[in-house]
Each structure stands twice: as structure tokens, then as C-alpha cells.
Amino acid sequence: MPEENMRSILFLISRYPGYGGIERVTTLLANQWVKKCKVSICSIIQQAEDELIAKLNSDVKFYKMPYGGLKKSQENVDFLKSIVTNENVDIVIYQDSYFPCQYLLSSIKDCRSWKIIEVEHSSPSGFEIQYKEYVKSIPCWDIYHRFKSWFYNQKSLSNEKRNRRFIYGICDKYVMLAEGLISQCQKYGHIDDNSKFEIIGNPISMDNSSATLSLKKKECLFVGRLDSMKGIDKLMRIWAIVESRVKDWTLVIVGDGIMMPAVKNAIAHYRLEHVCLEGFQADVKRYYQTASIFCMCSIYEGFPMVLPEAMGFGVVPIVFNSFAALDDILVDGEDGVKVTAFDEEAYSENLIAMMSDDVRLKMMQSKALENSRKFCVSSILEKWDELFKNL
Known part of the structure; x- marks a missing residue:
């Protein structure tokens, strides 16, 4: 295709490069599309630029x-x-919805011949869920802090409503990562129209061609930030129950965050002997290869890439049923287990049952590996190509 006729795509993203899922997906898609398109990435904030930018194809133009x-x-x-103007951009992909960068879209909306695609990477109900969980920790008699929490939650919901309504009005397509998230976006954005919504999940961004079940050990794995949103405090209480009854399994925690001291205190408090703290790891592939069960206790998620990634290595997820995209990722009882949110006792019982049934575990590992193929890069790229054709 002559260069003057090539599609030109610009990713507009608040942070790039970075260690998060949004940044990994951006890199993966950019590296794929640059084979047949002009691709640029423009970011406001950068994280570990020297290390992470090396993963980006050199033909992708990067602007700060x-x-x-x-x-x-x-x-x-x-x-x-x-x-x-200089890149002759015809498609702008806005990779954020909850950072205050919408003014950038507003600045180019009236003079554009290009199309704008918004991609919602988080859960529209996240602020509400987080608020409800936080309020549980405030005593009933503490009216001041309860009112203060309610006030800030209402302010956050109002901001989210305004941001989503603006983005929906200005974009040509609004991509949600799972079908169940559309109704949430409409609810919290007060959006009646649904004609712009498209559903495209995130691809597995990690090469799992060498995945094998022969390397599996008696390991449970957690990958993510150590904060309350990811439910690491819940997981520590759950593991205390598990370790009191099962002595030959290990919990491997990969990640870092503000709750690392609390995790270490929980290990000491419960006298846990089978927890390995690995800290932040840029490459978690080796942990996926040996782990048998993946533990997720998040309060809410958008479309957590770690789930299909783990399944792509035959790691069976046990997850609190706390976010809409879960139905699009796993089949309960077949390639993973959903647990009522946030029943810690039920979670621990399901975890112990899985550890104790080797036949069931191996069957579900095989299914997880098989079913994860729907998130392979080629399948996701086909959906994007179809969207581009219909713009």
C-alpha cells in the first residue's frame, strides 16, 4: 500500500510507557498495526522509559x-x-476515560477529518463499589466520616458522569472490553444511546507458545499491585485459613504497593510459613509456568489482563465475582471458579477443595489453556480490523 494511502493511527494515552495493563496492550497493538499502518503514540507521563520503550517497534513514533x-x-x-497534522492521522485511539485529559480531545474535535475511538479500560462501577467497601470500615456512630465519604463519592460519580457523557458525545466508537460493562457505562454516564458501543477484549500480551502443564507445582499465584482495590488484605486472611489446613502448598505474591508493610505484618501475625514475596517483576512468565492456581480477590476490575494471561499458561483462576467482565473471561466450574463477592470463607473452601482434587485441577488446567485462545492476538486483531472498516 502506498504510504500516502496508509491508515495513520495515533494512541493518545496519559501514561506511556508504563508497567500497567493499558500500556502493555498499547505496545502490543502498536507493534502489530505498524506492520501495515503508520502508528504513533503520544503520552503525558512516562514510567521507566529506557527499559520499557525498548519493547516498542522502532517504526512506531513516540511523542512526549x-x-x-x-x-x-x-x-x-x-x-x-x-x-x-504532521502524521496525517485518521484514527485517534483514546486509551483513558478516567484521567482529566479530555480537554485534549475537545481541542481537536471541531477541525477533524479523523475518527476518535474511546477505549474504556476500567469498570464504570468502580468508584461506587470502592465507596461501599470503604464505608463498611467506618463505625456506624462516626457520622462525620460517613458523610465525608458519601460527599466525595457523589463528587466522583458526578465527575465520571460528565467525563463519560462528553467522551461518548465526541467519539465515533466507544469500545468496552466486555458486554456486561456497556450497561454500567450507560448507567454511570447517564447515556441513553448505545449505537456507538463496540465490544473488543484485551489480547494476551505474553508469548505462551511454550506453555506446558508438566512444570506445574503446588503453588497459588497472586500478580498485581498490593493495595486494597486488588483485595490483597482479603487474600492474606483467606490464606491464613488455607495454610492452617493445607501444609504442602505455597502462595507466591508477585507485585508491590502501599500495602506491602500490611502484607508482611499479616505474615507475622498469622505466622504464615508458606508465602513467598517476590516483589515487583517486569517479567512474570516464569511464575505462570509453575503455578497451578491463580488467586484474584479484587474489589473491582475492568478487564484484568492477568486472568487470560494466567489461563494461557494453564493456571486455574479462583476469583471473587466482583466485576462484569468475568463472565467474558472464564466459565465457572470449567476453566475457573467464581466465588460470591466478598465471601472469604467460601473462597478459602473453594481453594482448599481445588488443592485437594488433583484430577479436577488437571482437567481445569487443560480447559483454561484451551479456552484462553479466544484472547490470542490474531482473534482480537480481527475484531479491530472489522471496527476500522465500519468507521
Whole structure:
């Protein structure tokens, strides 16, 4: 295809490069599309640039906004306009919905011949779920802090409503990562129309061609940030129950965060002897290869890439049923287990039952490996190609 007729795609993202799932998906898609399109990435904030930018195809153009903050910047507006003009951009993919960067879209909306695609990577109900969980920790008599929490939750919901309504109005397509998230987006965005919604899940961003079940050990695996949203405090209480009854399994925790001290305190408090703290790891492939069960206790998620990634290595997920995308990722009892959110006793019982039934575990490992193929790169790229054709 002559270069002047090539599709030109610009990813607009608040942080890139970075260690998160959004950044990994952006890298994967950019590296695939640059084989037949012009691809650019523009970010406001960068994380571990020297290490992570090496994973990006050198043909992908990477731009850094001159102002590295999330407040409105005319300098950033002018910079973005120059990119879309110089790169002859015809598709802008906005990879955020909850960062205050929508003004950048507003700055180019009236003079555009390009299409805008919004991709919602989080759960629209996240703020509400987080609020309800937090309120449980406030005593009934503490009216002041209960009111204060309610007030800030209402403010957050109002901001989210305004942001989503604006983005939905300005974009040409609004991509959700799972079908169940559409109704949430409409509810929290107060959006009546649904004609712009498309469903495209995230691809597995890790090469699992060498995955084998022969390396499996008696290991449970947690991968993620150590914070309350990921439910690491719940997992520590669950594991205390499990370890009191099962002595030959190990919990491997890969990740770091503000709750690392609390995790270490829980290990000491419960006198846990079978927990391995691995800290942050840029490459978690080797942990997927040996783990048998994947533990997720999140309060909420959008579309957690770690689940299909783990399943792609035959790691069976046990997950609190706390987010809509879970139905799109696993089949309860076949390739994973859903547990009523946030029943810690039921979770521990399901975990112990899985550990105690080697036949069932091996069967579900094989199914997880097989069913994860629907998230392979080629399947997801086909959906994107179809969307591009219909713009």
C-alpha cells in the first residue's frame, strides 16, 4: 500500500510507557498495526522509559507532551494538533476515560477529518463499589466520616458522569472490553444511546507458545499491585485459613504497593510459613509456568489482563465475582471458579477443595489453556480490523 494511502493511527494515552495493563496492550497493538499502518503514540507521563520503550517497534513514533501534568495545558494542545497534522492521522485511539485529559480531545474535535475511538479500560462501577467497601470500615456512630465519604463519592460519580457523557458525545466508537460493562457505562454516564458501543477484549500480551502443564507445582499465584482495590488484605486472611489446613502448598505474591508493610505484618501475625514475596517483576512468565492456581480477590476490575494471561499458561483462576467482565473471561466450574463477592470463607473452601482434587485441577488446567485462545492476538486483531472498516 502506498504510504500516502496508509491508515495513520495515533494512541493518545496519559501514561506511556508504563508497567500497567493499558500500556502493555498499547505496545502490543502498536507493534502489530505498524506492520501495515503508520502508528504513533503520544503520552503525558512516562514510567521507566529506557527499559520499557525498548519493547516498542522502532517504526512506531513516540511523542512526549511538553507539559507532564494532568492539568489543562495550551502547550499540550498545540503539540497534539501538530502531531495529527504532521502524521496525517485518521484514527485517534483514546486509551483513558478516567484521567482529566479530555480537554485534549475537545481541542481537536471541531477541525477533524479523523475518527476518535474511546477505549474504556476500567469498570464504570468502580468508584461506587470502592465507596461501599470503604464505608463498611467506618463505625456506624462516626457520622462525620460517613458523610465525608458519601460527599466525595457523589463528587466522583458526578465527575465520571460528565467525563463519560462528553467522551461518548465526541467519539465515533466507544469500545468496552466486555458486554456486561456497556450497561454500567450507560448507567454511570447517564447515556441513553448505545449505537456507538463496540465490544473488543484485551489480547494476551505474553508469548505462551511454550506453555506446558508438566512444570506445574503446588503453588497459588497472586500478580498485581498490593493495595486494597486488588483485595490483597482479603487474600492474606483467606490464606491464613488455607495454610492452617493445607501444609504442602505455597502462595507466591508477585507485585508491590502501599500495602506491602500490611502484607508482611499479616505474615507475622498469622505466622504464615508458606508465602513467598517476590516483589515487583517486569517479567512474570516464569511464575505462570509453575503455578497451578491463580488467586484474584479484587474489589473491582475492568478487564484484568492477568486472568487470560494466567489461563494461557494453564493456571486455574479462583476469583471473587466482583466485576462484569468475568463472565467474558472464564466459565465457572470449567476453566475457573467464581466465588460470591466478598465471601472469604467460601473462597478459602473453594481453594482448599481445588488443592485437594488433583484430577479436577488437571482437567481445569487443560480447559483454561484451551479456552484462553479466544484472547490470542490474531482473534482480537480481527475484531479491530472489522471496527476500522465500519468507521
